[in-house]
Amino acid sequence: MSEEKKRVGMIGTKERYFQPEIEMISAGDLADLQLKRLQETVANCYSNINFYKNALDAAGISPKDIKSLDDLCKLPFTTKQDMRDAYPFDLFAINVHDNVQRLHASSGTTGNATVVGYTQQDIDNWGDCFARAIAQVGGGSESILQVAYGYGLFTGGLGAHEGGIRIGATILPMSSGNTRRQVQMMRDFGVDILACTPSYALLIADTAIELGFDPAKDFPISGAILGAEPCSEGMRKEIERKLGVTVVDIYGLSEVMGPGVSCECRYQNGLHVAEDHFIIEIVDPKTLLPLPDGEWGEVVFTTLSKQCSPLLRYRTRDISRIIPGACDCGRTLRRMDRITGRTDDMLIIRGVNVFPSQFQQVIAAFPEVTSYYQIILSREHTLDKVTLNVETVADFDFDEIKKIESLQHRITAELKSNLQVSVDVKVVEPKSIERSEGKAKRVIDLR
Ligand SMILES: [Zn+2]
Known part of the structure; x- marks a missing residue:
């Protein structure tokens, strides 16, 4: 990495926080916040979504029964099939003609697409989550953010875009494709942060090198937020070396929100979960019983702040674990490990x-x-x-x-x-x- 990059980039600079009051919240305050939001979410689901009213009635649970976070395990699970069966809007807590600002949907290669709605508040919260990732690679309001995720129904492009808006960065909405142009604008516009998939970041780096550039030396880019597919440590190192950046892994899925549900900090030692907006559980995929921290299993999320598309105990089919202990960065939000696979991809x-x-x-x-x-x-x-x-x-x-x-x-x-x-x-x-x-x-x- 060049001297110039060392000066302006991540290395040797202080850790940046976007929302320190949340990212460094005490365990007690977080538990209070989560319980309050869980109670509101269960009440919202029960009152406004027939699927959940029926599921809670069948389980013999009423919203009043949620008295502590330990009561979470009494709630029924939600599966991808439940979301498909609800196509298009049966899992919305709000009428689609009312305050729903935007719709996203999964590709739906097998069966119906899963459709998710967002109110303005949902979009703002999503932006906050992604903005935390931008701060974690040293970005801020002075940054130029190149979004090379696809824009569209897929949540990658617009999720990163919302993060850029929330942090006040200058956004270059490239979407994916036209790789030579990506390289040219990255250089000419002085982009410092890139958001895309790891494989596309590698293609951009290789294209830049083919065109005769040495982005690690010649481009001001210093951070990359990469997600939507697995990235091995070797691939991360290759991208970091070729582009001269710090790479953080971001995680999310459209059913739960989109990218930003969790993100690495620059210690690259697990992804801090946005626990103010989601409760994470790791369950045994066979028995569905919660597993203790450190053990590998299926990741399950309950949303805590979503107005339009709240989810109770959504089974992601992704395999990970909670990393025990505290992170050196000072964030108190718990960390999940990188996804080792999907029960689908197995x-x-x-x-x-x-x-x-x-x-x-x-x-x-x-x-x-x-x-x-x-x-x-x-x-x-x-x-x-x-x-x-x-x-x-x-x-x-x-x-x-x-x-x-x-x-x-x-x-x-x-x-x-x-x-x-x-x-x-x-x-x-x-x-x-x-x-x-x-x-x-x-x-x-x-x-
Ligand atoms: Zn950390």
């Missing part, structure tokens, strides 16, 4: 459960290869066959067959020992795997 290969992110973690240890990879599942006779294509770094010598074989052999052995799965590894030349301007397509299932 691949079952010859009876073994594997997440695509585990492949990424293994290959990150090999300096000869990059973060561009693809997993191809096929069937040979009656057995599953797994092929991993992974691109090498630019200066890898493809003329030396022995070197290629040795590398493939070592990656295969490491995958076997980590995942208990036999994988046919093929190292391929740079740029032979299709690039993505949004979420990367990591798995091709031909079975």
Whole structure:
């Protein structure tokens, strides 16, 4: 990183907070706030959403029964299927013609889309959550924020945009695509913060380098807020090195709000949950019983401030854990670990459960290869066959067959020992795997 970047950027600068009164709230004050908001949320759900009135009646719970946060576990769960069944507006607490400012929806590749409505207050709260992430990479009202998430029904683009508004930054609403133009404007406009998916950040960095720039030295960019897909530590380091930035991981899902439900601080040691707006639980996906801090399970969120689309105990299908203990940054909001997978994305290969992110973690240890990879599942006779294509770094010598074989052999052995799965590894030349301007397509299932 250049001297200039060190001076203006993150390194050696003081931690920035957007809402210290919340981000450093005491445990007692947070519990009081959460209980008050939980009681309001349950009352809102019961009075205004038939689905919840029926579910609470069936469980024998009335809003008055919520006397402490421990009563949360008495509430029924909400699933993605419940949201699909409610298509389009049956889970809204407000008539869509009244104070609903905006609608977002999931892509709905299987079945109905899940639709979420936002009042102005909901949008402002969302902006606050994302603005905390901007502050965590050193951004503020003087920043120029390049939003390269897609704008549209997907919550990435407009979520980041609202964060920029709340913190008073200058927003460059690029949306995704047109990567050369992204690079040109990043440089010409002096962008200091980028928000997009990790795979797109890498593509922007590589495109800048191809165009003859060294963004780590020549561009003022110093922070990146990346989310909507998993990012291994190796991929994070690669983006940080190529762009000369601090990368923080942001998490969220449209059903619950959008990006900003939780976000890393610059210690990069877990994502602080916006606990003033959400209660997080980790449950055993089979028994649905809450798990203690530190144990891995399915992430469940209850919204605390949403007016239009409140959710009680929404099962995200994402796998994570609560990281015990305090963070060095001084924030008191609890941290969840990075998502290791989704119960949806889990691949079952010859009876073994594997997440695509585990492949990424293994290959990150090999300096000869990059973060561009693809997993191809096929069937040979009656057995599953797994092929991993992974691109090498630019200066890898493809003329030396022995070197290629040795590398493939070592990656295969490491995958076997980590995942208990036999994988046919093929190292391929740079740029032979299709690039993505949004979420990367990591798995091709031909079975
Ligand atoms: Zn922290």
